[in-house]
Amino acid sequence: MTTVTEPAVSNDNDTVTTQLANGLTCELPASSPLAKLLRSQRTWVGPSAKERLAILRKAKSVAIVGASPNPARSSYFVGTYLQQSSDYKLYFVNPNADTILGEKAYPDLQSLPEVPDIVDVFRKASDIPSVIDDVLAVGAKTVWVQLGIWNEEAAYYGESKGLTVVMDRCIKVEHARFHGGLHLLGFDTGVITSHKTVR
DSSP states (O other): OOEEEOOSSOSTTOEEEEEOTTSOEEEEETTSHHHHHHHHSOOOOOOOHHHHHHHHHHOOEEEEETOOSOTTSHHHHHHHHHHHHOOOEEEEEOTTOSEETTEEEESSGGGSSSOOSEEEEOSOGGGHHHHHHHHHHHTOOEEEEOTTOOOHHHHHHHHHTTOEEEOSOOHHHHHHHHTTOBOTTSOBOSOOOSSOOOO
């Protein structure tokens, strides 16, 4: 892993000490593109594929925070898939909707009739810390942040509070992948086979 030690004071003459994966260190100008790139690299690593499979198999209920009644939104697509292709009890959380996919929508996690096993999150990255606080407040154990959403500080924070955190992964894709229904493009084919389809 490559790590970067930040300078105490930032100006154009500052350097950062970069430790490379081979153990060697080098000095880089703090303002250089490479130093900025190294600072932006992800260091947090979430659950492995085997661990994600165990999370999905163990869960009985999923709350979708940021669920949308708009069929064009990814949360709607994921909700539809989970309704049709899983046995999860689904809860849709959106304070601006009454129903989503024919189910009652709840204004917040505190309003749910039970503590969900997984809280699946469709909110912008800057909202993730407050969502984690909400998850902790209701006593849920797993927060699953959807594909394309990344907040590394929030991931570390959630784990420090005892949460299992999955981030930047689509629960629909993961579920389909583990259950044999994932097409190359991410669509459920409905066909489970070990043979490649001839086209």
